Amino acid sequence: MGDILGLVGKRLGLGLVILFIISIIIFFMVELLPGDIAQAVLGQGATEENLAAMRKEMGLDQPAIVRYLGWLAGAVQFDFGSSIVTGKAVSAIIGERFVNTLFLAAYAAVIAVPIAIILGVIVALLRNSIFDRVANVATLTSISSPEFFLAYILILYFSIKWGMFPSNAKISDGMTLADLLYRTFLPALTLVLVVVAHMMRMTRASIISLLASPYIEMARLKGAPPWKVIVKHALPNAWAPIINVVALNLAYLITGVVLVEVVFVYPGIGQALVDAVSKRDFPVVQACCLIFAATFILLNLAADVGAILTNPRLRHPK
Amino acid sequence: MPKKKEVLLKIRNLKIQGYSDEQWVDIIKGVDLTLHRGEVMGLIGESGAGKSTIGAGAMGYARDGTRISEGSIEFDGMELTTATEAERRALRGSRIAYVAQSAAASFNPAHKIIDQHTEGPLQYRLQKRMEAQEDAMDLYERLRLPNPKEIGFRYPHQVSGGQLQRAMTAMAMSCRPDLIIFDEPTTALDVTTQIEVLAAIRDIVEQFNTAAIYITHDLAVVAQMADTIKVLLKGSEVEEASTEEMLSNPKEEYTKSLWAVRSFESPQKHRPKDGVPLISVKNVDASYSAGPKILNDVSFDIYAGMTVAVVGESGSGKSTTARCITGLLPPSKGEILFKGTPFPPDYRNRSKDQLRQCQMIYQMADTALNPKVRISEIIGRPAAFYSGLRGAALKNRVDELLDLIELEPSQYYNRYPPELSGGQKQRIGIARALAAEPTFIVCDEVTSALDQLVAEGILRLLDRLQDELDLAYMFITHDLATVRSIADEVVVMQHGRVVEQGPKDEMFTPPHDPYTDLLLSSVPEMDPNWLTTLLEERGVDNIGDAATAKL
Numbered sequence: 118m119g120d121i122l123g124l125v126g127k128r129l130g131l132g133l134v135i136l137f138i139i140s141i142i143i144f145f146m147v148e149l150l151p152g153d154i155a156q157a158v159l160g161q162g163a164t165e166e167n168l169a170a171m172r173k174e175m176g177l178d179q180p181a182i183v184r185y186l187g188w189l190a191g192a193v194q195f196d197f198g199s200s201i202v203t204g205k206a207v208s209a210i211i212g213e214r215f216v217n218t219l220f221l222a223a224y225a226a227v228i229a230v231p232i233a234i235i236l237g238v239i240v241a242l243l244r245n246s247i248f249d250r251v252a253n254v255a256t257l258t259s260i261s262s263p264e265f266f267l268a269y270i271l272i273l274y275f276s277i278k279w280g281m282f283p284s285n286a287k288i289s290d291g292m293t294l295a296d297l298l299y300r301t302f303l304p305a306l307t308l309v310l311v312v313v314a315h316m317m318r319m320t321r322a323s324i325i326s327l328l329a330s331p332y333i334e335m336a337r338l339k340g341a342p343p344w345k346v347i348v349k350h351a352l353p354n355a356w357a358p359i360i361n362v363v364a365l366n367l368a369y370l371i372t373g374v375v376l377v378e379v380v381f382v383y384p385g386i387g388q389a390l391v392d393a394v395s396k397r398d399f400p401v402v403q404a405c406c407l408i409f410a411a412t413f414i415l416l417n418l419a420a421d422v423g424a425i426l427t428n429p430r431l432r433h434p435k
Numbered sequence: 436m437p438k439k440k441e442v443l444l445k446i447r448n449l450k451i452q453g454y455s456d457e458q459w460v461d462i463i464k465g466v467d468l469t470l471h472r473g474e475v476m477g478l479i480g481e482s483g484a485g486k487s488t489i490g491a492g493a494m495g496y497a498r499d500g501t502r503i504s505e506g507s508i509e510f511d512g513m514e515l516t517t518a519t520e521a522e523r524r525a526l527r528g529s530r531i532a533y534v535a536q537s538a539a540a541s542f543n544p545a546h547k548i549i550d551q552h553t554e555g556p557l558q559y560r561l562q563k564r565m566e567a568q569e570d571a572m573d574l575y576e577r578l579r580l581p582n583p584k585e586i587g588f589r590y591p592h593q594v595s596g597g598q599l600q601r602a603m604t605a606m607a608m609s610c611r612p613d614l615i616i617f618d619e620p621t622t623a624l625d626v627t628t629q630i631e632v633l634a635a636i637r638d639i640v641e642q643f644n645t646a647a648i649y650i651t652h653d654l655a656v657v658a659q660m661a662d663t664i665k666v667l668l669k670g671s672e673v674e675e676a677s678t679e680e681m682l683s684n685p686k687e688e689y690t691k692s693l694w695a696v697r698s699f700e701s702p703q704k705h706r707p708k709d710g711v712p713l714i715s716v717k718n719v720d721a722s723y724s725a726g727p728k729i730l731n732d733v734s735f736d737i738y739a740g741m742t743v744a745v746v747g748e749s750g751s752g753k754s755t756t757a758r759c760i761t762g763l764l765p766p767s768k769g770e771i772l773f774k775g776t777p778f779p780p781d782y783r784n785r786s787k788d789q790l791r792q793c794q795m796i797y798q799m800a801d802t803a804l805n806p807k808v809r810i811s812e813i814i815g816r817p818a819a820f821y822s823g824l825r826g827a828a829l830k831n832r833v834d835e836l837l838d839l840i841e842l843e844p845s846q847y848y849n850r851y852p853p854e855l856s857g858g859q860k861q862r863i864g865i866a867r868a869l870a871a872e873p874t875f876i877v878c879d880e881v882t883s884a885l886d887q888l889v890a891e892g893i894l895r896l897l898d899r900l901q902d903e904l905d906l907a908y909m910f911i912t913h914d915l916a917t918v919r920s921i922a923d924e925v926v927v928m929q930h931g932r933v934v935e936q937g938p939k940d941e942m943f944t945p946p947h948d949p950y951t952d953l954l955l956s957s958v959p960e961m962d963p964n965w966l967t968t969l970l971e972e973r974g975v976d977n978i979g980d981a982a983t984a985k986l
Contacts, residue, residue: 329499331540338494339555339606340528353545429545433590 120434121425128421132414139410140192144185147399157397158201188403197404202396207404211389215408217288218378218385221301222370225308230363233313237320237359242347244325256314268307268380275303286381304381308374312366319362323355330354356427364420372409443613443646444470444493449506451488451497451670463488464670465506472613473644477661477678479651479693481886482857484667486650490616493648494531495523511613528555532607534636536619538599542591548599549587552606561610574605577642578635596749597628601635608639615640617649621656625748625913626957633659633959634970652886654693655959658682659966666690678963692888694961699891701898703939704741704923711775712736713907714760714793714875719769721759729755730766731931739874740901742908744922744939746915746954752931753911757877760909761793791821794868798880800860804852810837810863811848817870836866839903840896858889862896869900875907882917894921915958919943927951 155171156163172178176187191198197207236256240249259267276284282302292300324347327333336350375387386405393401425431451463463485470476478486488501495515497503508515510531515523527533532555535541543551553567562570568587575583578601591599600620607615617636621629637660640647649660657664657678664681666673666689674687685691714737721730730752737743745753758764760771762782771778773792779785794817797803804813811833818824818832834844840862852860861881868876878897882890898921900906912918918925918939925942927935927950935948947955959965 331535331537332543334498335533335535335541336543336554338491338496338527338533340524340526340558341554342524345558349546350543354543429590430592433593 121431124425124431125422128418132418136407136411136414140189140407141185143403143406143410144188145181147403148181150399154201154399157399192404192407197407198400200393200398200401202393202398207400210401211386211404211408214384214386214389217383218371218374218387220297221304221308221374221378221383221385222367224298224301224305225312225370226367228305229309229312229366230316232309233316233363234320234359236313237317238324238347238352240317241321241324241351242344244321249321252317256317259310260314263376264307264311265376265380267310268304268377271303271307272380275306284381286383288384301381301383304374304377304383307377307381308370312369316359316362316366320355320359323358324351327351327354353427357424360423360427361417361420364416364423368413368416371412441472442469443472443474443511444468445507445509446489446493447507447509449489449492449508450504451485451492451501452504453488453501455500459502459504461504462501462670463492466667466670466672468493468665470614470646470648472646474663475640475647475649475661477649477651477657477664478667479654479657479664480667480673481652481888483669485670486652486667487618489667490533490618490648490650493614493616494527494533496527525559528612529559529561529610530612531614531616532610532612534600534603534607534615534617534620537623538603538620539591539596539623541603542599544591547588547590548594548602548606552587552602552609555606555610559610567609571605571609574608574639575602577639578602578605579631580605595628597624597631600624600632604632604636604639608643608645611643612645614646614648617647617651617660619651622651622653626915626959627748627953629656629959630957630966630969633966636660637966653959655961655965658961658963659959666693682961682963699895700920701742701894705938706738706741706924710738712772713739713774714909715772715775716756716760717769717772719756719759719766719771721755721764721766723764728767729931730759732769733928733931733933734769735926735933735936737875737907737909739907740905741923742901742910742921743924743926744910744912744918745926745928746912746918747928747934748913748954751928753928754879755931756928757795757879757909757911761795761877762790787821791871792873793875793877794871794873795877795879796861796864796868796881799884800852800857800864801884803864804860804867806851806853808851809848810850810852810855813852813863814866814870817867821871832870836870839869839900840866842866856889857885858892861885861893865893865896865900869904873906875909877909877911879911880913881910883912883914890917891920897921915955927954 154175155168155177159167159171176184188198195208199206200210203210236252240252243249272284275282283300284303286301286304288297288300328351333346333350336346341350374385375391377383378385378387379391386408389401390405392398393405446466446468448465448467449463450461450465452459453462466485466489468476468489478489480486488498491498492503492508493510495503495508495510495518503516506516510526513522513526515526542548549568549571552571553562553564556562556567556570557564561567571587572583575586580586580598580601586594586598586602594602604620620636621632624632633656639645649657651657661678663675663677665675666681666687668689673689674681674685676686681690682694685694716733716735719730719733720728722728733752733756735743745756747753755764759766762771762778762780762785765780770780773789778789782790811830814836815829815833818836819829822832824832833848837844837847842859842862847855847859852863855863864881881897882893885893894917897908901908908921910917910922922939924938925936926933927942927948929950934950935942942951943955945952956969962968
């Protein structure tokens with residue numbers, strides 16, 4: 118077990134280093150943009166004196182490196198400064214929205230991951246059959262359609278024609294969980310359709326790639342029925358690539374949902390990011406980017422750890 | 436030995452086809468086979484003879500990409516070719532079991548050994564889990580596995596190769612089948628471990644009066660195991676006879692040629708009286724990163740134009756020594772001298788001229804040659820890199836090299852490795868090493884993946900090249916027959932140390948170091964009573980790992 122902890126520790130340390138590098142990139146990319154926050158705030162009314170005074174007030178006259186360190190020191194305590202549009206603390210603006218995004222992502226993941234893996238196992242078992250082809254075409258179709266298009270199709274049928282689910286996923290504080298799940302069903306379903314194909318195809322591919330292994334032939338020659346060969350003998354050795362794809366898709370569910378949130382008017386972090394970009398609200402943009410980067414890193418870390426834990430050679434050293 | 440003559444397996448005119456180049460071609464061309472209860476039949480032949488395909492066919496199983504196209508397979512009165520898949524599957528594991536070549540690859544890495552063992556009995560509802568586990572432990576004990584009560588609860592990677600192979604035999608026995616197919620069960624093992632597995636298999640087959648088909652390319656092994664031997668060539672039967680008769684009086688020319696293999700012996704050369712060795716390994720210690728010491732004070736000399744065979748079990752440090760000489764693994768202590776002057780330990784610090792002196796030929800030509808690169812480029816690259824040849828000069832050099840390895844240049848110049856046979860690929864590997872114009876070549880188990888007849892061709896070629904180009908070889912092998920045919924001097928290694936070294940004629944005459952003795956006496960001989968005699972001399976508890984441990 119000591120080995121595993123060491124490996125995990127190493128990966129975690131590496132993740133922190135990457136996050137640090139990303140924070141530098143994010144901060145200085147925003148620096149590179151023409152104009153600065155003072156100009157953005159003052160807009161049309163920017164005169165030389167106003168600008169100078171504003172810069173002094175916001176600390177913009179200091180060298181970039183000093184401001185970066187100040188920003189970083191705040192960021193590690195979840196203090197990302199305050200919005201230049203509303204003046205509210207950035208963490209207050211995105212905190213609640215991030216929780217909403219996480220909720221929607223979790224909702225979609227809880228449906229999508231089991232479906233994808235079970236479907237993947239079934240198509241691996243029935244490979245090259247009609248079912249395999251239909252499942253492949255269907256999931257490929259859903260992955261190749263843009264998510265806003267999928268979203269509108271779903272709205273057309275589920276809410277307009279059949280009236281089963283609301284098209285507007287606006288949520289408020291006092292709602293019960295059942296109510297929340299009902300209101301956010303369509304955006305969750307859209308996301309499920311987008312991510313299932315990728316995970317299912319990886320499950321199928323990584324199982325099939327193992328079918329030529331001697332231990333699979335051995336299982337067959339021991340008289341194990343086909344489903345058992347797949348589920349008991351192939352799947353336990355196929356986890357590593359599957360977990361990686363699952364992690365990438367979970368990251369997508371958190372960071373790539375902008376369009377879906379906009380279509381369904383869902384108050385998530387994607388919408389906040391779009392608003393902030395259009396209003397040049399740099400502190401919010403920076404904070405969102407940093408959160409997205411951290412999400413990616415954490416999920417990949419989780420995938421690495423998962424892959425390590427499913428490898429019996431690492432779990433049970435000699 | 437008299438056995439009950441009740442027919443268990445009857446194969447008639449079996450034809451199996453394989454799919455290649457978009458069409459079905461016959462790989463088994465009408466083979467008959469009759470096996471009685473309790474009888475052991477040896478199937479021998481070179482690779483591609485169809486031994487394993489027939490073995491799988493006897494279970495009514497066609498591997499992926501093959502199909503049983505014609506003939507009948509009758510197992511205990513049941514016709515397998517017309518049975519449903521479910522009926523055939525119900526026989527597998529319960530009445531016909533299979534033991535694969537590589538136990539390490541054929542045990543599922545994700546499950547404990549005993550869980551894989553009990554899978555059959557549980558599936559066929561023969562035993563409850565606890566009973567099946569008890570039975571497994573009993574079988575482990577009969578097969579003389581260490582800690583029979585505990586070993587099954589380990590994962591496959593936690594157990595050694597020889598032990599895994601015995602655990603796999605135990606697994607095959609789990610449902611007490613009538614027939615077991617042994618598909619080259621000892622080919623991947625060291626000679627010292629092989630004996631242990633052979634003795635265990637023979638014992639258990641006798642104890643339960645199980646019939647067996649024993650597939651191997653090693654005649655000496657099959658002589659120990661089988662009652663009758665069937666010789667196969669390219670999917671057809673050559674001849675079949677009882678083991679004694681087959682050994683003493685083979686009828687067909689092909690069988691005789693198999694028996695006569697290894698007649699090749701290169702005349703032994705001796706060290707020059709005075710002179711500096713070409714390569715000198717001096718007190719070398721080495722380890723991989725922070726791991727344990729792999730080499731411990733290894734020293735030996737290789738003189739120009741001579742062949743030094745380095746023998747020992749897997750893990751004894753043979754290949755690691757080669758990596759130290761070529762500079763791939765800088766030694767942690769000691770040094771490598773070339774004509775008396777030290778070589779920089781790391782290959783990155785060696786000059787082009789130093790690098791060209793040591794070349795490698797690998798065991799698996801399949802993986803050592805890039806399948807997507809033309810032969811001309813594989814051989815041409817080192818020629819261009821070391822000698823700066825270009826254009827017509829380079830082409831001439833490649834042609835010359837192909838001539839040297841006895842492949843027609845115009846025919847092979849533009850081909851890719853997958854289009855060649857195993858022996859031809861190994862020749863390309865040799866040409867690539869020669870392209871650098873070295874004085875010294877490391878041959879790392881270059882013949883172990885090849886059939887005996889092909890291997891002999893490679894040995895002859897290497898011997899000829901040595902005489903023509905005055906090359907020195909370090910010949911890494913675990914096969915003592917190879918040593919006998921090509922070596923001038925022998926170095927025996929065990930646990931990263933040199934146990935014994937000297938000229939070949941001395942090494943093959945007693946007295947020996949006890950380990951060398953063990954190694955030599957473990958090589959199977961054609962005498963069908965060899966194993967029995969050896970077991971009587973040494974006792975069952977004094978073979979394989981046990982004997983090695985006592986040294």
